[in-house]
Amino acid sequence: MKQFERRRFLKQASLAAAAGGSALIAGCGSTQQPEGPSIRSSKTYEWKMVTTWPPHFPILGESADLVAKWIEEMSEGRLKIQVYGGGELIPPLEGFEAVSQGVAEMCHGAAYYWAGKAPATQFFSAVPFGMNSQQMNAWILSGGGLELWEELYAPFDLVPMPVGSTGFQMGGWFNKEINTVSDLKGLKMRIPGLGGKVIALAGGSAVLSAGGEIYTNLERGVIDATEWIGPYHDYLMGFYKAAKIYYYPGWHEPGTVTELIINKSAFEQLPRDLQQIVRSAAARSYSWTLSEFESKNNDYLQKLIQENNVRLEKFPDDVLKALRQYSQEVIDDVVSTDPMSKKVYESFSEFRKKVTGWADVSEKIYYTEISS
């Protein structure tokens, strides 16, 4: 049993009393057989889940819907969760505050959206040149990441847990070839988060556009480039129809983790069975989400290349080298000004160094020598 599992076990044991309660009907005549159904009391909870995604957004919004469905089914309807797409109950990027204040009990999103609340949140979603999906999940579940994540969120009365991963994200769509670092100078690119700061260090400007405006901005030359997610979602956005577009593999989000945050006071009031049901639904969604991305990205990459003549390029080594160096500067800046970021990044980096040693004789060999 892991350290954090053990701690959780002990914490939850003290709450377990609430889950019983068949004494309520003791002495009440019934048709029970000695080996037949016994009778339990139960309490029903009606919760709200806000999300950072448009309603039923492909894969990510579907994951939110599935988590709610699985929890309701597993709990026989004792924990009913109403899912709200971004903007339906509150604006999409106010989920952290809303769940912290108890306006909603849950938010389905990604931790880097809350960098303004606590910079260290970013290390739990995506770090430029950081870890991929399999490694992030290993760090979170088995490398001490979850304990740090819980420590970071506790002062906000929040409990975080991983609920999915997008897998490796693409580097974006550009209106010209990127042959040298100087091609990034003056580039207006729609790219949020740490990645955006890296582009700014490289002499470009990081522009924020709401999802619905990106295509038009790209087509009209308001922006020169944009990243989004991967082939499936990028295809749905139609970027391939904007003229002279070059498509590049990514560097800034190697395996973005999505998160479920829960109001801590509300979570601790749940009986232990419902707490475990929530944790299991989130973990099931993790596996489902990553599988959906792998499978759909597959199909849509082929559509883009074969049916839509998308020019798939690669960043030259020098460009990647420069982006890596700028990424480290951006991270160093976050870490040097925020003690919790320093603590989290130390754990992240140490795990990453070791897991890369193992990857060199396992997954790297797989992709370069076994699968090809």
Place this chain on the structure above:
Amino acid sequence: MKQFERRRFLKQASLAAAAGGSALIAGCGSTQQPEGPSIRSSKTYEWKMVTTWPPHFPILGESADLVAKWIEEMSEGRLKIQVYGGGELIPPLEGFEAVSQGVAEMCHGAAYYWAGKAPATQFFSAVPFGMNSQQMNAWILSGGGLELWEELYAPFDLVPMPVGSTGFQMGGWFNKEINTVSDLKGLKMRIPGLGGKVIALAGGSAVLSAGGEIYTNLERGVIDATEWIGPYHDYLMGFYKAAKIYYYPGWHEPGTVTELIINKSAFEQLPRDLQQIVRSAAARSYSWTLSEFESKNNDYLQKLIQENNVRLEKFPDDVLKALRQYSQEVIDDVVSTDPMSKKVYESFSEFRKKVTGWADVSEKIYYTEISS
């Protein structure tokens, strides 16, 4: 909603009636508040889970224990599962038969152990030069794999589901360097399954040794080589202490999936909430298991190299090329003699071809250019 999810949903809806039952106490005086606890009837199930692993075997046996624990907690003890290590209730490799016959309701193991019952089972655990963990899970959950797996097991009155993955497995420990294909000739290697047939085609002999005998056989020269799992388990077996040992990355099990099989009649008699609890516990274990392997293999690879002077080698390209060709011959042989294997392998191969196209611009780029 996926095709198989929808089918399952419809099937389970017809069983859902059994899950209700508060009418039993209608009219019985109680202290309930209008918004307070309601009362449900319940039925308790006591199940047996056999496993192919030694009791509490690191990660794999722990996964079996955790699945049972999570199910019991989520169900408030309504589904209690007693876990038996291999040999405790039945011999380790008789789980398929035992669950099919209802001697136990569940078995935690790996599908390739049942190749004697149905050769196609092998494609759901590990295929030489096949898919890795992330790709296997995507094929199973989102690429039609699970539907074929269910179809394969239904005639045996069994329901299968993935419950974990070992990640990439190592190629094994050798008492000499493998520089050319001819070094495999006459080699006595402990290696089961399809990998063993490949070694035989290469002119070696595939030897079966029970786990407890491998070290002694290797040390005494009864065998020249052995594979096991990866750095963590290999370290625990102490292979590095046998003289003149060279350690090679793998090719025969790029991402072995472990499985939970359930007696289908027993599963269909469960109310829908318990069915969903079982499915969620298995999925949670999938994520946990792979994370544990990633994390532990990390730590123990460094121990092997830094503290125990293990010589980490690599198979030369020519050797891998020959092993790949022999692997295809072994697979073609299975597929040509068993129609269900043909059907499963066609789905496997088609998905693999597409996912490799996506991997070439995502995970392969990650391991070769982003993480290094």
